[in-house]
Amino acid sequence: MDGLYYSESHEYVKVEGNLGFIGITDxxxxxxxxxxxxxxxxxxxxVTAGEEFGxxxxxxxxxxLISPVSGTVVEGNEALEDEPGLVNKDxxxxxxxxxxxxxxxxxxxxxxxxxxxxMIGE
Amino acid sequence: xxxxxxxxxxxxxxxxxxxxxxxxxxxCSEYALACLPSHLMRQQAPLLPEVDELxxxxxxxxxxxxxxxxxxxxxxxxxxxxxxxxxxxxxxxTHREFVGLHPLQCSETAQGALAVYYCxxxxxxxxxxxxxxxxxxxxGAHGELTGLMIMRGYHMERGDLKRTKVIIPxxxxxxxxxxxxxxGLEVVVVKSRPDGTVDIxxxxxxxxxxxxxxxxxxxxxxxxxxxNIGKIAKAVHDCGGLMYYDGANLNPMLGKVRPGDIGFDIxxxxxxxxxxxxHGGGGPGSGPVGVRAGLEHLLPNPRVVKVSEDGFETFKxxxxxQSIGSISAHLGNFGVMLRALAxxxxxxxxxxxxxxxxxxxxxxxxxxSLKDVFELPISGVCKHEFVFDGLKDKTSGVTTLDVAKRxxxxxxxxxxxxxxxxxxxxxxxEPTENESKQTLDEFIHIMRQxxxxxxxxxxxxKTAPHNTPVRRLDDTLAxxxxxxxxxxxxxxxx
Numbered sequence: 001m002d003g004l005y006y007s008e009s010h011e012y013v014k015v016e017g018n019l020g021f022i023g024i025t026d027x028x029x030x031x032x033x034x035x036x037x038x039x040x041x042x043x044x045x046x047v048t049a050g051e052e053f054g055x056x057x058x059x060x061x062x063x064x065l066i067s068p069v070s071g072t073v074v075e076g077n078e079a080l081e082d083e084p085g086l087v088n089k090d091x092x093x094x095x096x097x098x099x100x101x102x103x104x105x106x107x108x109x110x111x112x113x114x115x116x117x118x119m120i121g122e
Numbered sequence: 123x124x125x126x127x128x129x130x131x132x133x134x135x136x137x138x139x140x141x142x143x144x145x146x147x148x149x150c151s152e153y154a155l156a157c158l159p160s161h162l163m164r165q166q167a168p169l170l171p172e173v174d175e176l177x178x179x180x181x182x183x184x185x186x187x188x189x190x191x192x193x194x195x196x197x198x199x200x201x202x203x204x205x206x207x208x209x210x211x212x213x214x215x216t217h218r219e220f221v222g223l224h225p226l227q228c229s230e231t232a233q234g235a236l237a238v239y240y241c242x243x244x245x246x247x248x249x250x251x252x253x254x255x256x257x258x259x260x261x262g263a264h265g266e267l268t269g270l271m272i273m274r275g276y277h278m279e280r281g282d283l284k285r286t287k288v289i290i291p292x293x294x295x296x297x298x299x300x301x302x303x304x305x306g307l308e309v310v311v312v313k314s315r316p317d318g319t320v321d322i323x324x325x326x327x328x329x330x331x332x333x334x335x336x337x338x339x340x341x342x343x344x345x346x347x348x349x350n351i352g353k354i355a356k357a358v359h360d361c362g363g364l365m366y367y368d369g370a371n372l373n374p375m376l377g378k379v380r381p382g383d384i385g386f387d388i389x390x391x392x393x394x395x396x397x398x399x400x401h402g403g404g405g406p407g408s409g410p411v412g413v414r415a416g417l418e419h420l421l422p423n424p425r426v427v428k429v430s431e432d433g434f435e436t437f438k439x440x441x442x443x444q445s446i447g448s449i450s451a452h453l454g455n456f457g458v459m460l461r462a463l464a465x466x467x468x469x470x471x472x473x474x475x476x477x478x479x480x481x482x483x484x485x486x487x488x489x490x491s492l493k494d495v496f497e498l499p500i501s502g503v504c505k506h507e508f509v510f511d512g513l514k515d516k517t518s519g520v521t522t523l524d525v526a527k528r529x530x531x532x533x534x535x536x537x538x539x540x541x542x543x544x545x546x547x548x549x550x551x552e553p554t555e556n557e558s559k560q561t562l563d564e565f566i567h568i569m570r571q572x573x574x575x576x577x578x579x580x581x582x583x584k585t586a587p588h589n590t591p592v593r594r595l596d597d598t599l600a601x602x603x604x605x606x607x608x609x610x611x612x613x614x615x616x
Contacts, residue, residue, distance in 0.1 A: 036602050085602075
């Protein structure tokens with residue numbers, strides 16, 4: 001999806017001002033299969049670019065979530081607690097955490113949609 | 123042919139008031155009950171199935187007929203080494219003299235059992251090229267934890283407290299990082315190269331004074347022998363770390379390569395894999411841990427030692443203050459040790475040397491016979507197991523899961539699927555050395571037939587299995603909403 005920033009570990013960031021909406025890509029949800037649990041940090045927790053902030057568990061595998069940017073969690077997507085399968089329905093609409101970014105320069109280290117597509121071979 | 127009626131849940135066969143036995147009146151019961159505090163007394167009878175003996179027998183015999191094991195068919199479950207369990211193992215393990223032992227019996231009256239323990243730890247040390255073994259850990263992951271505690275103990279007794287990290291390849295079994303975390307060590311992941319071996323360029327910068335050691339399987343999870351093991355072990359030793367060998371893939375090395383000879387300091391062995399003791403469906407397992415010379419004093423308490431007194435050799439239990447401590451009740455799973463020792467002694471030194479080569483030959487025979495219809499991401503000679511990345515022709519949309527389910531229709535156990543995570547459609551096959559060429563040929567024939575079915579009738583493969591007692595299960599629903607008790611099932615139905 002254009003306009004988003006992508007990491008090599010298949011997370012995306014949608015940027016609105018200083019806020020970053022972080023989730024996993026559609027490709028990642030396809031590879032994982034049916035998601036049965038999303039483990040996410042609490043509000044006010046700090047996340048650091050390149051470090052783990054939670055995990056996605058599917059019927060196939062449990063996979064760490066790596067934060068593409070640094071900042072403070074302002075909201076977790078609570079709908080995923082009751083219905084983790086929303087990630088499979090629409091990975092880009094169902095972000096996992098909303099983060100107040102502390103350093104927007106980090107976005108320059110991420111890929112754009114074209115570069116990400118090339119990486120996953122589409 | 124299974125009987126559907128008796129195959130129901132035992133609770134569904136229950137009839138109120140029916141019983142299998144009439145027991146004599148318990149004359150102590152009223153007195154005993156009067157002694158118990160009232161808040162601990164049950165107010166209502168427990169909800170147990172009320173079934174006559176014949177129905178109980180029929181129910182469980184029907185259930186057991188639904189079971190699949192290495193005794194019923196080919197079981198090529200990669201990374202699990204589902205070997206045949208020779209019947210002589212059972213014969214030995216069920217000897218009255220062993221079965222009747224009590225774990226708290228004093229060691230003077232259990233010399234035979236201690237001799238078995240001592241003999242097995244000596245055999246394992248010989249087979250693996252290490253100095254001494256403990257047989258106390260209950261299973262592989264328990265062995266990993268024990269081995270890592272020894273690794274940590276080694277650094278701590280030298281006062282080297284900075285060493286808190288363990289290097290683990292990204293293709294490792296999940297128990298490696300889990301055991302490290304339980305042991306309080308931090309996991310550092312080293313990347314694999316495209317052929318699945320450790321990327322030395324990625325490894326070198328990780329090596330510093332914070333590294334406690336490195337955990338490896340060899341051959342690795344993809345069944346590839348780590349040719350750079352000498353270089354890797356030297357680099358880890360040079361930075362002050364220890365090398366840990368995960369014995370999960372020991373089978374192809376048996377009699378050919380000894381972990382102790384290629385630079386490993388600590389290892390565990392899965393007796394329930396390499397040494398033909400039962401596993402799957404509950405084990406129990408056994409995960410002996412061995413160490414090189416210089417680390418023996420750290421092995422867990424108690425240890426079995428041989429002492430000579432007045433010209434007699436006897437076996438004693440010995441505890442040491444320098445040990446990492448006790449990690450299990452008594453001396454581990456003794457029944458498993460008996461089976462493993464029976465296997466080693468019936469095979470003998472010369473025959474044991476054939477295990478690795480034949481396991482390797484069988485795996486390569488299947489791989490080469492199927493690589494034109496299944497995607498082989500890593501070509502070349504493998505060891506005891508290998509990984510396909512799904513069907514070669516993916517246009518039908520038939521996935522690895524579908525192939526695995528369809529295999530059940532033909533009476534084969536499915537291979538390991540979707541592991542390792544390095545490939546999206548991983549299908550991991552390990553035939554072991556036990557299988558005849560006829561069995562391997564039949565498996566190859568059926569795998570080719572399934573590949574053909576995927577082209578001709580993909581829908582049929584996608585909806586498999588068709589001939590099993592239950593059809594395809596809803597994994598997602600089972601994970602999200604497990605119903606595991608009769609009470610929960612009743613609540614569902616009302």
